[in-house]
Amino acid sequence: MIKYILQRIGFALLTLVIIMFVVYVLTAQFSINPFAEKANGSSAGSEANKNKEFLEKLFDSSVKYHFLPESWNGQYNTYKDIWIDYKLDPFTRFWYWFSDIFKNKENPFGLPYDGGILSTFDVKSISELVFKYLKISIIVTIPAFFISAFIGIILGIFAGYKRGTIFDAIINLFSLFFIALPSFIIAPIMISILLNFKVTPSFINPYGSDANVYSNYDIFISWLPPILIIVLGSLSAYITFTRNQVITVLTSNYVLIAKSKGLGTIEIFLKYVLRNISIPLAALLIPSYIGLLTGGIVIETYWNIPGVSRVITAAFPKGEINIIMFNTVFFTFLGILTTIVVDVSYTVLDPRIKYASKSGFSYFQMFLTSIKRNNEFKLLINKKEN
Structure with a gap:
């Protein structure tokens, strides 16, 4: 290990x-x-x-x-x-x-x-600049991630169990609708709707100089629209993935055998379905947050959120390669780290999974053996000719 x-x-x-x-x-x-x-x-x-x-x-x-x-x-x-x-x-x-x-x-x-x-921006380094904006992005992305993951998994499980029914059709239609509509189309529609309820179309920065002018309620309400847009955009991926995994498990032989033995629905779900869908879900959930954190350029632009996406988009036209490279290294490192964490978590979620030992096969050794064999073959031919 x-x-x-x-x-x-x-x-x-x-x-x-x-x-x-x-x-x-x-x-x-x-x-x-x-x-x-x-x-x-x-x-x-x-x-x-x-x-x-x-x-x-x-x-x-x-x-x-x-x-x-x-x-x-x-x-x-x-x-x-x-x-x-x-x-x-x-x-x-x-x-x-x-x-x-x-x-x-x-x-x-x-x-x-x-x-x-x-x-x-009253900072001393590029890292301090990026992290100053990053905490604003986290305010929006963390709640959106947990809400969309929770609702998406629940709806996906129900859709998997109710496959072929009207409930499944409605959820699939909902998923396809928000997959097809990009966020830059949903965002202005959402702004128009929320303006009727007197919700500000701009994000209130809790660390801004004018934050004291607003009440905590006003600040919280201003966060809801961008969070809701991110939830709607990412919800469909969790629903579709979970539904497909549940259907795969429910139609497997071991679940059919468990049903024939008289196990109940809840018992089958806890012993077979939940365990088997948790492994691929872990591979989806953990890295998906990195995508939410870096992919909110449209959302941060519409709601004027001073997030990390704004830093990246502002750096490219000006050719600020040091800012670009810091963001590249930081988010790539996070992505690679989460991949390793997912792989290691497989053994925690299912102890039956064991990592295989290293194969004895080596391309380099095969290359050396091939050279040695060719040399011996040439020597054999020379001996026969002599």
Whole structure:
């Protein structure tokens, strides 16, 4: 078991590095050097700013943020005629950035290109910036996750037991309806309906400067619309998945044998259905929360929620690769971690599951054996010819 977990952790780290590499290279390939743009005058303001001191500062920033080779550091006079048009390859930039994770203890993921971002939000690092918004996203996603998972599983179980009935048809129609309708269509409809009940169409930030103006009831009511939209959007997935799992178990041979032995419905549900659907449900529920946490861009935009999705969408147009990479690493790590937790939880949910020992088959050993066999075959042919 321990050996298996260590292997999974090793593969998880390898997966994380590969994803980091791919995301960084693709983002770096299509991003521009904002400091070179300022030097060209597109955002520097006036020509008066284009003096040697100003350009040298932009040059040093380009080296600091890995737009130029590290060997150019402090050599503005040498490269002053070529640095603006120079584009460092993304592979080298990734190596510089990846090395900083281990070298830069204070800010391992770097800083935003625009230094005003941190001062505006009164934070000192990218991680602090993301986590400041993340707690707002959690306010909406955690209640939505538990509500949708609970209701979805209950309705899915009933639909599985009542398959082929009008109840099953209504639940299936409900699921298909909200699967087909995207959230950007449901959201304005929900806003129009709730306005008739005098519910504010904007999310009230409990940590905002104007939070004291509103009562706790007003704040709570403002949270309900986005939570409800997320619940409706994710509910259908839980219903459909649970229903299919219940039907699979109920039509299995061991349940039919249990019925023939006279076991009651509740006893069959507790002994067979619940145990057998809990394993695939665990594989769905735990990772699905990560999807809810990162997939609320439309919801956060409609209700003006200062969540983590807004940080990600704001970082891409500006080419803030350090913010993008921190979000990539953080959420990828969470996703991989939940996958490992799900695999380990299988043995807790069903002790009959055992992880197999490592196979003795090795492609490398097969390759060496093939080379050895070919060499021996050649020697045998040479002996016959001689």
